[in-house]
Amino acid sequence: MTGGPPELTDALREILAQVTGRPELRGLGGEVPLFGPGVGLDSLTGTLLLREVHRRFGVDVAAEDLNLDALASLATLAGFISARQLT
């Protein structure tokens, strides 16, 4: 999956920093895994992130992506969203 436009990745990084309450994530690389140690996306912060993505970009990730692979990194999430916004 290719990454989306940089400004989309930036917007997602800002949402992630807000829903996790961790401003230091504003410096997060686009390829860093969101699950697992480091970012530690969990059921609560993941739900908030997906809700905000749905609201802002009109893409319901969970309805299409059974394994939530789109949440692997900010780059994969941006790629997932931009692919659906074009169609």
Added chain:
Amino acid sequence: MMVKCVIWDLDNTLLSGVYLESPQQPPGADPAMLTVAAQLRDRGIIHAVATRNPSEAAHHAAQVTGLEFAATECGWGRKSDAVRRIVEDLGLAADAVAFVDDDLYERAEVSFAVPEALVLSPEDMADAVGWPEFSPAVVTAEARRRGEMYAERRRRQEEARVFGGSRDAFLVYCGTQVVIGPATAADVPRLHELSVRTHQFNTTGEAVSEAEVMAWIASAEHQVTAVRLADRFGDDGLVGGCAVAFGGLSPGGSGGVVPPRQAPGEDGTATVTLLMMSCRAMGRGVIEALLAWLARSARQAGATTLVVPCLISPRNVPLRLALAASGFRAAEGSSPGEASVLFFRPLSGPLPDLPSWVADTVAAG
């Protein structure tokens, strides 16, 4: 639909007068509404406030009624927006709340904008204690403490906002204690209640009767586990449970040996037939800890794969997030359009560690 939360207007509804009209001596609780509210609290229904008054009015109302409000919305916005914010904040569905207001206009506005909510006048509310929507079949110890637990949750969230470190550091700071152990007969009513009330963390979406839970606990093919949660803000009691079947084995056939409770199936799988968790435990590491514990205990029992059959619904996306974060993958060829999908986790290779604040009484006992 059962009402889980009543959202109260204050002036001439929960209070017997208008708060701002007598600042020196604000009005007391409306006796009829207070009687109803206290009865509903004892049935495990929580209370919240939506008022146009300043926030001092909500503090005053809490004092004169003795009620713990799970959420308060004060200010000049639309009441329907206040109702929606409370629904979201408490993680409820809009059809699980009732809104009570003496003002006909406010009731019409909320009815129109939040059609799922049950909208009532104070006169209606006086009768409502007898209605099925306000009469849960079982009232557990956890249910009776529900209002207090939401107030504890609010205090915990306020501290989390000013706490600088990571979530894990905050959980340690809170003195979080999760106890995972075998379910007993005493846990049956609460496990049944969780099967009815949980949606965001529920793999089947089906109510399980007390008799069924009891039968699972008694059977050799199931391992039924209860999860308890407490920290220094309060004791949430039994917040989750799961049942594991070690598939492929038939129950002690003719002259056969009754299989030990924790033996894996012939195909090496352990299947989580039900997994459920209260949304109050959300964001507190409990679902992730339980999934890690399940993987470790299944491997210890000799299983090579852990399987979680999971309902696919917009409501239990938080559960799918926890599964994804814990290394589960949907069966090859599954699609999000299916009603239920099998999620697999191989038990070879490294498994996640249990956090230090999890006590495993199964292994200990």
